[in-house]
Amino acid sequence: GDSVTQMEGPVTLSEEAFLTINCTYTATGYPSLFWYVQYPGEGLQLLLKATKADDKGSNKGFEATYRKETTSFHLEKGSVQVSDSAVYFCALSGGGSARQLTFGSGTQLTVLP
Amino acid sequence: NAGVTQTPKFQVLKTGQSMTLQCAQDMNHEYMSWYRQDPGMGLRLIHYSVGAGITDQGEVPNGYNVSRSTTEDFPLRLLSAAPSQTSVYFCASSSGSWGYSNEQFFGPGTRLTVL
Numbered sequence: 001g002d003s004v005t006q007m008e009g010p011v012t013l014s015e016e017a018f019l020t021i022n023c024t025y026t027a028t029g030y031p032s033l034f035w036y037v038q039y040p041g042e043g044l045q046l047l048l049k050a051t052k053a054d055d056k057g058s059n060k061g062f063e064a065t066y067r068k069e070t071t072s073f074h075l076e077k078g079s080v081q082v083s084d085s086a087v088y089f090c091a092l093s094g095g096g097s098a099r100q101l102t103f104g105s106g107t108q109l110t111v112l113p
Numbered sequence: 114n115a116g117v118t119q120t121p122k123f124q125v126l127k128t129g130q131s132m133t134l135q136c137a138q139d140m141n142h143e144y145m146s147w148y149r150q151d152p153g154m155g156l157r158l159i160h161y162s163v164g165a166g167i168t169d170q171g172e173v174p175n176g177y178n179v180s181r182s183t184t185e186d187f188p189l190r191l192l193s194a195a196p197s198q199t200s201v202y203f204c205a206s207s208s209g210s211w212g213y214s215n216e217q218f219f220g221p222g223t224r225l226t227v228l
Contacts, residue, residue: 004155036217043117043203043219044156089155100146100171101217103155 002027006090006104013080013111021075021107023064023090031092033057033066033073034101038087047075047088080111115139119204119220126194126227134189134223136204142218144207145187149173149200150222156203162187194227201225 007022025031032051036044048057053068062077073090090104120135138145146161158171162181176198178190187206191198201224205217 041221043205043221044217045219046216049216100158100161101156103148103157105153105155 002031002092002102004090004092004102004104006088006107008105008107010108010110013109015082015111015113016079017111019075019077019080019084019109021088021090021109023073023075023104025071025073025090025092027071027092027102029094031094033064034091034093035062035064035073035075036089036091036103038089038106040086044089080109082111082113085109085111117204117206117218117220119202119223121223122221124223124225126191126225128194128196128227130194132191132194134191134202134204134225136187136189136220137185138187138204138206138218139185140206140208140218141184142206142208143184144209144215145181146171146205146217147177147179147187147189148203148205149198150203151200159189159202191225196227199225199227 003026005024034049035047037047038044048059050057050066056065064075087106087108089106091101093101117138143164147159148156150156157173160179162168168179201222203222204220207215207217
């Protein structure tokens with residue numbers, strides 16, 4: 001079945017550092033790929049998405065490119081802020097299996113001032 | 114718009130008790146789903162619905178029941194609570210019957226502890 005593998009956390013960075021969170025996937029067909037973010041005590045919210053190969057999703061300074069050849073969707077941000085501290089989830093849907101969203105295990109990011 | 118609302122926010126149960134977690138959305142979304150979140154495991158789908166009267170099982174459905182009598186409401190029932198059901202439960206909704214491929218809107222979650 002479909003699966004998503006994220007780099008393990010927690011990740012701790014200083015403000016203004018460069019962020020990369022790795023995400024690779026296994027899926028049949030042509031899935032859509034997502035990054036969701038969960039701030040402390042809240043539900044998840046969509047950060048960005050990409051629906052086909054070579055698409056780049058972007059939002060709030062975060063970017064991720066859908067790489068079919070490497071089955072990856074790594075999240076990057078050039079300069080993180082304290083307010084970016086949260087848990088980040090990579091997810092996929094529509095890979096050909098059941099009508100559901102498949103999540104990675106999440107990566108906890110802490111940004112220090 | 115209130116979005117997706119869940120009640121209660123916190124609940125403690127004893128083994129064997131039953132209860133219903135409530136979920137409602139006011140966005141007229143067709144697709145609704147329930148997830149549980151456990152440390153190190155991400156979110157796992159319990160049940161989902163593509164419209165009123167239509168439900169289906171997700172990855173971890175055992176011990177849970179759902180029904181969808183209206184577009185707005187999608188309650189999750191725990192039939193006989195077990196300690197393994199201690200978790201944080203999230204309800205989500207999205208537009209269209211293929212809503213799993215669209216943006217999911219999540220509720221604030223219910224933290225359930227089973228003793």
